[in-house]
Amino acid sequence: MSYLTDDPIDAHALVARVMRPSDGAYVLFEGVVRNHHEGKTVESIFYDAYRPMAEKEIDAIVRETTAHYPDVALAVVHRLGHLVVGDSSIAIVASSTHRAEAFEACRMMIDRIKDTVPIWKKERGPNGEEWVGWQGRC
Amino acid sequence: MSYLTDDPIDAHALVARVMRPSDGAYVLFEGVVRNHHEGKTVESIFYDAYRPMAEKEIDAIVRETTAHYPDVALAVVHRLGHLVVGDSSIAIVASSTHRAEAFEACRMMIDRIKDTVPIWKKERGPNGEEWVGWQGRC
Amino acid sequence: MQLMKVRLLFFAVLRDIAGTDVRELAVDEGTTARDVWQSLRNEFAKLTDYTQPPMIAVNESYAEPETILRDGDELAFIPPVAGG
Protein backbone atom coordinates (compact mmCIF):
# COMPACT_ATOMS: atom_id res chain seq x y z
CA MET A 1 0.00 0.00 0.00
CA SER A 2 1.64 3.21 -1.15
CA TYR A 3 1.11 6.58 0.53
CA LEU A 4 2.19 8.40 -2.64
CA THR A 5 0.34 8.76 -5.90
CA ASP A 6 0.79 10.52 -9.23
CA ASP A 7 -2.96 10.60 -9.82
CA PRO A 8 -5.76 12.84 -8.54
CA ILE A 9 -6.78 11.94 -4.99
CA ASP A 10 -10.12 10.22 -4.44
CA ALA A 11 -10.93 11.31 -0.89
CA HIS A 12 -14.28 9.57 -0.96
CA ALA A 13 -12.59 6.21 -1.61
CA LEU A 14 -10.11 6.93 1.16
CA VAL A 15 -12.96 7.50 3.62
CA ALA A 16 -14.67 4.30 2.53
CA ARG A 17 -11.43 2.37 3.08
CA VAL A 18 -11.17 3.57 6.67
CA MET A 19 -14.68 3.51 8.13
CA ARG A 20 -15.67 0.70 10.47
CA PRO A 21 -19.23 0.05 11.76
CA SER A 22 -18.08 1.11 15.23
CA ASP A 23 -16.97 4.56 14.03
CA GLY A 24 -19.22 7.46 14.98
CA ALA A 25 -17.23 10.16 13.26
CA TYR A 26 -14.51 10.85 10.78
CA VAL A 27 -12.42 13.89 10.02
CA LEU A 28 -11.08 14.35 6.50
CA PHE A 29 -8.31 16.87 5.88
CA GLU A 30 -7.31 17.88 2.39
CA GLY A 31 -4.48 20.20 1.50
CA VAL A 32 -5.31 22.09 -1.66
CA VAL A 33 -3.21 24.18 -4.06
CA ARG A 34 -4.20 27.79 -3.38
CA ASN A 35 -3.75 30.75 -5.68
CA HIS A 36 -1.38 32.68 -3.41
CA HIS A 37 1.63 32.23 -1.10
CA GLU A 38 3.37 34.93 0.90
CA GLY A 39 1.74 37.64 -1.19
CA LYS A 40 2.59 36.10 -4.55
CA THR A 41 0.22 34.67 -7.12
CA VAL A 42 0.49 30.90 -7.55
CA GLU A 43 -0.70 29.15 -10.70
CA SER A 44 0.59 25.64 -10.19
CA ILE A 45 2.86 23.54 -8.00
CA PHE A 46 5.25 20.74 -8.79
CA TYR A 47 5.60 18.24 -5.94
CA ASP A 48 8.81 16.24 -5.74
CA ALA A 49 9.72 13.52 -3.23
CA TYR A 50 12.41 11.14 -2.09
CA ARG A 51 9.86 8.43 -2.65
CA PRO A 52 11.08 5.39 -0.69
CA MET A 53 12.08 7.56 2.26
CA ALA A 54 8.80 9.51 2.14
CA GLU A 55 6.89 6.22 2.25
CA LYS A 56 8.85 5.14 5.32
CA GLU A 57 8.45 8.49 7.07
CA ILE A 58 4.70 8.60 6.48
CA ASP A 59 4.41 5.02 7.68
CA ALA A 60 6.29 5.94 10.86
CA ILE A 61 3.89 8.85 11.43
CA VAL A 62 0.87 6.59 10.94
CA ARG A 63 2.32 4.18 13.52
CA GLU A 64 3.08 6.94 16.03
CA THR A 65 -0.38 8.43 15.64
CA THR A 66 -2.01 5.03 16.01
CA ALA A 67 0.03 4.36 19.15
CA HIS A 68 -1.21 7.68 20.54
CA TYR A 69 -4.84 7.16 19.48
CA PRO A 70 -5.41 3.38 19.42
CA ASP A 71 -9.14 3.69 18.65
CA VAL A 72 -8.52 5.74 15.50
CA ALA A 73 -8.33 4.27 12.00
CA LEU A 74 -6.17 6.25 9.59
CA ALA A 75 -5.53 6.61 5.91
CA VAL A 76 -3.37 9.10 4.06
CA VAL A 77 -2.27 9.72 0.51
CA HIS A 78 0.02 12.44 -0.88
CA ARG A 79 -0.03 13.37 -4.55
CA LEU A 80 3.16 14.19 -6.48
CA GLY A 81 3.80 15.90 -9.81
CA HIS A 82 2.15 18.95 -11.38
CA LEU A 83 -0.92 20.29 -9.60
CA VAL A 84 -3.02 23.36 -10.37
CA VAL A 85 -5.05 25.64 -8.12
CA GLY A 86 -7.87 23.66 -6.52
CA ASP A 87 -6.13 20.29 -6.79
CA SER A 88 -5.68 18.32 -3.58
CA SER A 89 -2.08 17.53 -2.67
CA ILE A 90 -2.84 15.45 0.41
CA ALA A 91 -5.81 13.74 2.02
CA ILE A 92 -5.89 12.34 5.55
CA VAL A 93 -8.83 10.50 7.09
CA ALA A 94 -9.15 9.71 10.79
CA SER A 95 -12.19 7.80 12.02
CA SER A 96 -13.11 6.91 15.58
CA THR A 97 -15.91 6.08 17.98
CA HIS A 98 -15.78 9.66 19.28
CA ARG A 99 -14.99 12.86 17.42
CA ALA A 100 -12.30 14.28 19.71
CA GLU A 101 -9.77 11.56 18.85
CA ALA A 102 -10.57 11.80 15.15
CA PHE A 103 -9.88 15.56 15.13
CA GLU A 104 -6.70 15.24 17.18
CA ALA A 105 -5.27 12.30 15.24
CA CYS A 106 -5.95 13.99 11.90
CA ARG A 107 -4.24 17.17 13.08
CA MET A 108 -1.27 15.26 14.47
CA MET A 109 -0.85 13.48 11.13
CA ILE A 110 -0.75 16.60 8.97
CA ASP A 111 1.46 18.52 11.39
CA ARG A 112 4.06 15.74 11.46
CA ILE A 113 3.89 15.06 7.74
CA LYS A 114 4.59 18.72 7.01
CA ASP A 115 7.46 18.61 9.47
CA THR A 116 9.51 15.59 8.45
CA VAL A 117 8.47 13.87 5.23
CA PRO A 118 10.93 14.49 2.35
CA ILE A 119 8.52 16.12 -0.08
CA TRP A 120 9.18 19.44 -1.78
CA LYS A 121 7.19 21.88 -3.84
CA LYS A 122 8.14 24.28 -6.59
CA GLU A 123 5.62 27.06 -6.95
CA ARG A 124 4.93 28.54 -10.35
CA GLY A 125 3.42 31.99 -10.89
CA PRO A 126 3.42 34.86 -13.38
CA ASN A 127 6.91 35.90 -12.20
CA GLY A 128 8.59 32.54 -12.45
CA GLU A 129 9.08 29.55 -10.19
CA GLU A 130 10.70 28.81 -6.86
CA TRP A 131 11.36 25.90 -4.51
CA VAL A 132 9.46 26.75 -1.34
CA GLY A 133 11.60 27.19 1.77
CA TRP A 134 15.03 27.30 0.12
CA GLN A 135 15.62 31.00 -0.51
CA GLY A 136 17.14 32.81 2.39
CA ARG A 137 17.64 29.79 4.62
CA CYS A 138 21.45 29.87 4.50
CA MET B 1 -30.65 27.55 2.06
CA SER B 2 -31.65 24.93 4.60
CA TYR B 3 -29.28 23.31 7.07
CA LEU B 4 -31.61 20.32 7.45
CA THR B 5 -32.32 17.54 4.98
CA ASP B 6 -34.31 14.34 4.85
CA ASP B 7 -32.02 12.88 2.19
CA PRO B 8 -28.58 11.23 2.31
CA ILE B 9 -25.81 13.78 2.72
CA ASP B 10 -23.54 14.50 -0.24
CA ALA B 11 -20.36 15.64 1.51
CA HIS B 12 -18.50 15.98 -1.77
CA ALA B 13 -21.03 18.54 -3.02
CA LEU B 14 -20.81 20.37 0.30
CA VAL B 15 -17.03 20.66 -0.08
CA ALA B 16 -17.39 21.93 -3.65
CA ARG B 17 -19.86 24.56 -2.47
CA VAL B 18 -17.39 25.94 0.06
CA MET B 19 -13.98 25.93 -1.59
CA ARG B 20 -12.50 29.18 -2.89
CA PRO B 21 -9.32 29.47 -5.00
CA SER B 22 -7.60 31.12 -2.03
CA ASP B 23 -8.23 28.11 0.25
CA GLY B 24 -5.23 25.93 0.99
CA ALA B 25 -7.03 23.42 3.15
CA TYR B 26 -10.38 22.14 4.22
CA VAL B 27 -11.54 19.97 7.07
CA LEU B 28 -14.64 17.84 6.62
CA PHE B 29 -16.32 16.35 9.67
CA GLU B 30 -19.03 13.74 9.36
CA GLY B 31 -20.99 12.24 12.22
CA VAL B 32 -21.93 8.67 11.39
CA VAL B 33 -24.41 6.23 12.93
CA ARG B 34 -22.29 3.69 14.78
CA ASN B 35 -23.27 0.20 15.85
CA HIS B 36 -22.95 0.78 19.59
CA HIS B 37 -23.72 3.34 22.32
CA GLU B 38 -22.90 3.03 26.01
CA GLY B 39 -22.36 -0.70 25.65
CA LYS B 40 -25.57 -1.36 23.74
CA THR B 41 -25.95 -2.51 20.16
CA VAL B 42 -27.45 0.10 17.84
CA GLU B 43 -29.13 -0.84 14.57
CA SER B 44 -30.68 2.43 13.50
CA ILE B 45 -31.43 5.95 14.69
CA PHE B 46 -34.41 8.21 14.18
CA TYR B 47 -33.49 11.91 14.17
CA ASP B 48 -36.18 14.40 15.12
CA ALA B 49 -35.94 18.20 15.19
CA TYR B 50 -37.78 21.38 16.00
CA ARG B 51 -37.05 22.37 12.45
CA PRO B 52 -37.46 26.16 12.26
CA MET B 53 -35.68 26.63 15.58
CA ALA B 54 -32.90 24.20 14.59
CA GLU B 55 -32.36 26.18 11.40
CA LYS B 56 -32.07 29.39 13.40
CA GLU B 57 -29.73 27.88 15.99
CA ILE B 58 -27.42 26.40 13.35
CA ASP B 59 -27.40 29.72 11.52
CA ALA B 60 -26.43 31.50 14.75
CA ILE B 61 -23.56 29.02 15.23
CA VAL B 62 -22.36 29.58 11.66
CA ARG B 63 -22.37 33.34 12.31
CA GLU B 64 -20.52 33.02 15.64
CA THR B 65 -17.92 30.74 14.11
CA THR B 66 -17.44 33.06 11.15
CA ALA B 67 -17.04 36.03 13.50
CA HIS B 68 -14.35 34.06 15.35
CA TYR B 69 -12.59 32.81 12.18
CA PRO B 70 -13.25 35.43 9.48
CA ASP B 71 -11.03 33.71 6.90
CA VAL B 72 -12.95 30.44 7.12
CA ALA B 73 -15.76 29.46 4.75
CA LEU B 74 -18.33 27.10 6.28
CA ALA B 75 -21.07 24.75 5.23
CA VAL B 76 -23.13 22.37 7.32
CA VAL B 77 -26.05 20.03 6.79
CA HIS B 78 -27.83 17.78 9.31
CA ARG B 79 -29.92 14.85 8.19
CA LEU B 80 -33.21 13.91 9.88
CA GLY B 81 -35.38 10.78 9.82
CA HIS B 82 -34.39 7.11 9.90
CA LEU B 83 -30.67 6.37 9.51
CA VAL B 84 -28.86 3.03 9.68
CA VAL B 85 -25.33 2.15 10.77
CA GLY B 86 -22.82 3.84 8.47
CA ASP B 87 -25.17 6.66 7.42
CA SER B 88 -23.92 10.21 7.97
CA SER B 89 -26.11 12.33 10.23
CA ILE B 90 -24.14 15.55 9.86
CA ALA B 91 -21.45 17.00 7.62
CA ILE B 92 -19.49 20.17 8.33
CA VAL B 93 -16.91 21.69 5.99
CA ALA B 94 -14.50 24.44 6.98
CA SER B 95 -12.05 25.79 4.41
CA SER B 96 -9.33 28.36 4.89
CA THR B 97 -6.01 29.68 3.65
CA HIS B 98 -4.27 27.84 6.50
CA ARG B 99 -5.16 24.54 8.12
CA ALA B 100 -5.22 25.62 11.78
CA GLU B 101 -8.30 27.80 11.38
CA ALA B 102 -10.08 25.15 9.32
CA PHE B 103 -9.55 22.53 12.05
CA GLU B 104 -10.57 24.89 14.85
CA ALA B 105 -13.65 26.28 13.11
CA CYS B 106 -14.87 22.81 12.18
CA ARG B 107 -14.43 21.62 15.76
CA MET B 108 -16.18 24.70 17.16
CA MET B 109 -19.13 24.11 14.84
CA ILE B 110 -19.75 20.48 15.80
CA ASP B 111 -19.23 21.14 19.52
CA ARG B 112 -21.79 23.95 19.53
CA ILE B 113 -24.26 22.14 17.32
CA LYS B 114 -24.24 19.16 19.68
CA ASP B 115 -24.71 21.52 22.59
CA THR B 116 -27.66 23.71 21.64
CA VAL B 117 -29.47 22.74 18.43
CA PRO B 118 -32.92 21.20 19.11
CA ILE B 119 -32.35 17.86 17.42
CA TRP B 120 -33.01 14.53 19.11
CA LYS B 121 -32.27 10.91 18.39
CA LYS B 122 -34.06 7.69 19.23
CA GLU B 123 -31.74 4.71 19.10
CA ARG B 124 -33.07 1.37 18.01
CA GLY B 125 -31.41 -1.94 18.89
CA PRO B 126 -32.24 -5.59 19.49
CA ASN B 127 -33.66 -4.70 22.94
CA GLY B 128 -35.95 -1.88 21.88
CA GLU B 129 -35.64 1.83 21.41
CA GLU B 130 -34.84 4.85 23.54
CA TRP B 131 -34.57 8.65 23.24
CA VAL B 132 -30.93 9.43 23.96
CA GLY B 133 -30.31 11.59 27.03
CA TRP B 134 -33.77 11.43 28.59
CA GLN B 135 -33.58 8.44 30.93
CA GLY B 136 -32.29 9.28 34.37
CA ARG B 137 -32.02 13.01 33.87
CA CYS B 138 -34.80 13.90 36.31
CA MET C 1 -58.75 37.72 34.03
CA GLN C 2 -58.00 37.40 30.34
CA LEU C 3 -57.53 34.00 28.71
CA MET C 4 -54.65 33.73 26.23
CA LYS C 5 -54.00 31.19 23.53
CA VAL C 6 -50.64 29.43 23.52
CA ARG C 7 -49.46 26.82 21.04
CA LEU C 8 -47.58 24.00 22.80
CA LEU C 9 -45.29 21.83 20.65
CA PHE C 10 -44.10 18.35 21.63
CA PHE C 11 -40.89 16.81 20.32
CA ALA C 12 -39.02 13.55 20.72
CA VAL C 13 -39.71 11.78 24.02
CA LEU C 14 -42.34 14.37 24.97
CA ARG C 15 -44.29 13.75 21.78
CA ASP C 16 -44.25 10.03 22.54
CA ILE C 17 -45.49 10.71 26.09
CA ALA C 18 -48.15 13.23 25.08
CA GLY C 19 -49.25 11.20 22.07
CA THR C 20 -49.45 14.35 19.95
CA ASP C 21 -47.09 16.91 18.46
CA VAL C 22 -49.14 20.04 19.15
CA ARG C 23 -51.78 21.29 21.55
CA GLU C 24 -53.59 24.61 21.75
CA LEU C 25 -53.70 25.87 25.33
CA ALA C 26 -55.89 28.52 26.90
CA VAL C 27 -53.93 29.97 29.84
CA ASP C 28 -54.53 32.71 32.36
CA GLU C 29 -52.65 35.97 32.17
CA GLY C 30 -49.34 35.69 34.08
CA THR C 31 -48.87 32.01 33.35
CA THR C 32 -45.19 31.05 33.03
CA ALA C 33 -43.54 28.33 30.98
CA ARG C 34 -42.81 26.55 34.26
CA ASP C 35 -46.53 26.58 35.13
CA VAL C 36 -47.28 24.77 31.89
CA TRP C 37 -44.62 22.17 32.73
CA GLN C 38 -46.23 21.59 36.12
CA SER C 39 -49.58 20.96 34.45
CA LEU C 40 -47.96 18.42 32.14
CA ARG C 41 -46.40 16.68 35.16
CA ASN C 42 -49.86 16.42 36.71
CA GLU C 43 -51.29 15.05 33.49
CA PHE C 44 -48.61 12.52 32.49
CA ALA C 45 -47.34 10.00 35.05
CA LYS C 46 -44.09 9.58 33.10
CA LEU C 47 -43.25 13.22 33.83
CA THR C 48 -44.09 13.22 37.55
CA ASP C 49 -40.47 12.72 38.62
CA TYR C 50 -39.24 15.56 36.41
CA THR C 51 -39.70 18.37 38.90
CA GLN C 52 -37.46 20.71 36.88
CA PRO C 53 -38.54 21.46 33.33
CA PRO C 54 -36.14 20.72 30.48
CA MET C 55 -34.85 23.60 28.36
CA ILE C 56 -37.61 25.88 27.15
CA ALA C 57 -38.18 27.62 23.84
CA VAL C 58 -40.63 30.47 23.31
CA ASN C 59 -41.18 31.48 19.70
CA GLU C 60 -38.20 29.42 18.54
CA SER C 61 -35.69 30.92 20.96
CA TYR C 62 -34.40 29.58 24.27
CA ALA C 63 -36.14 31.20 27.24
CA GLU C 64 -36.15 31.02 31.04
CA PRO C 65 -38.70 28.90 32.93
CA GLU C 66 -40.12 32.04 34.53
CA THR C 67 -40.91 33.61 31.15
CA ILE C 68 -44.49 34.90 31.24
CA LEU C 69 -46.44 33.69 28.23
CA ARG C 70 -48.19 36.11 25.92
CA ASP C 71 -51.15 35.58 23.63
CA GLY C 72 -50.11 33.76 20.46
CA ASP C 73 -46.81 32.45 21.84
CA GLU C 74 -45.38 29.17 20.61
CA LEU C 75 -44.00 27.17 23.54
CA ALA C 76 -41.84 24.05 23.38
CA PHE C 77 -40.04 22.02 26.00
CA ILE C 78 -36.66 20.90 24.69
CA PRO C 79 -35.51 17.50 26.00
CA PRO C 80 -31.72 17.02 26.15
CA VAL C 81 -30.53 17.62 22.61
CA ALA C 82 -28.62 14.90 20.78
CA GLY C 83 -27.85 16.26 17.34
CA GLY C 84 -24.66 15.80 15.41
Place this chain on the structure above:
Amino acid sequence: MQLMKVRLLFFAVLRDIAGTDVRELAVDEGTTARDVWQSLRNEFAKLTDYTQPPMIAVNESYAEPETILRDGDELAFIPPVAGG
Protein backbone atom coordinates in the same frame (compact mmCIF):
# COMPACT_ATOMS: atom_id res chain seq x y z
CA MET D 1 43.47 4.24 2.52
CA GLN D 2 40.45 2.46 1.11
CA LEU D 3 38.14 4.12 -1.42
CA MET D 4 34.42 3.61 -0.87
CA LYS D 5 31.49 4.01 -3.21
CA VAL D 6 28.61 6.23 -2.11
CA ARG D 7 25.47 6.98 -4.07
CA LEU D 8 24.49 10.65 -3.78
CA LEU D 9 20.90 11.58 -4.58
CA PHE D 10 19.73 15.10 -5.50
CA PHE D 11 16.19 16.33 -4.96
CA ALA D 12 14.23 19.50 -5.56
CA VAL D 13 16.38 22.65 -5.60
CA LEU D 14 19.55 20.58 -5.28
CA ARG D 15 18.71 18.57 -8.37
CA ASP D 16 18.16 21.81 -10.26
CA ILE D 17 21.53 23.12 -9.04
CA ALA D 18 23.45 19.91 -9.69
CA GLY D 19 21.74 19.27 -13.00
CA THR D 20 21.35 15.59 -12.18
CA ASP D 21 19.42 13.42 -9.76
CA VAL D 22 22.15 10.96 -8.87
CA ARG D 23 25.92 10.76 -8.72
CA GLU D 24 28.26 7.92 -7.78
CA LEU D 25 31.01 9.14 -5.46
CA ALA D 26 34.31 7.52 -4.56
CA VAL D 27 35.22 8.77 -1.08
CA ASP D 28 38.04 8.11 1.37
CA GLU D 29 37.45 6.11 4.50
CA GLY D 30 36.28 8.38 7.32
CA THR D 31 34.45 10.80 5.05
CA THR D 32 31.37 12.31 6.70
CA ALA D 33 28.13 13.55 5.19
CA ARG D 34 29.27 17.06 6.08
CA ASP D 35 32.46 16.54 4.06
CA VAL D 36 30.39 15.72 1.00
CA TRP D 37 28.35 18.89 1.54
CA GLN D 38 31.55 20.95 1.67
CA SER D 39 32.67 19.48 -1.65
CA LEU D 40 29.31 20.41 -3.19
CA ARG D 41 29.71 23.97 -1.88
CA ASN D 42 33.10 24.16 -3.57
CA GLU D 43 31.65 22.84 -6.79
CA PHE D 44 28.41 24.83 -7.07
CA ALA D 45 28.46 28.60 -6.61
CA LYS D 46 24.78 28.61 -5.63
CA LEU D 47 25.65 26.57 -2.54
CA THR D 48 28.66 28.60 -1.40
CA ASP D 49 26.66 30.63 1.11
CA TYR D 50 25.13 27.51 2.64
CA THR D 51 27.83 26.79 5.21
CA GLN D 52 25.58 24.47 7.17
CA PRO D 53 24.21 21.45 5.31
CA PRO D 54 20.46 20.91 5.12
CA MET D 55 18.95 17.83 6.75
CA ILE D 56 20.76 14.64 5.81
CA ALA D 57 19.48 11.17 5.00
CA VAL D 58 21.66 8.08 4.90
CA ASN D 59 19.99 4.96 3.53
CA GLU D 60 16.55 6.60 3.67
CA SER D 61 16.76 7.64 7.33
CA TYR D 62 17.62 11.00 8.85
CA ALA D 63 21.22 11.14 10.05
CA GLU D 64 23.64 13.60 11.66
CA PRO D 65 26.10 15.62 9.54
CA GLU D 66 29.02 13.87 11.28
CA THR D 67 27.82 10.44 10.20
CA ILE D 68 30.75 8.56 8.70
CA LEU D 69 29.85 7.09 5.34
CA ARG D 70 30.25 3.41 4.61
CA ASP D 71 30.74 1.60 1.35
CA GLY D 72 27.46 1.30 -0.53
CA ASP D 73 25.63 4.01 1.44
CA GLU D 74 22.93 6.08 -0.20
CA LEU D 75 23.28 9.74 0.80
CA ALA D 76 20.81 12.54 0.24
CA PHE D 77 20.68 16.17 1.35
CA ILE D 78 17.13 17.10 2.27
CA PRO D 79 16.23 20.74 1.53
CA PRO D 80 13.51 22.22 3.77
CA VAL D 81 10.53 19.93 3.31
CA ALA D 82 7.23 21.37 2.06
CA GLY D 83 4.83 18.46 1.84
CA GLY D 84 1.19 18.52 2.75
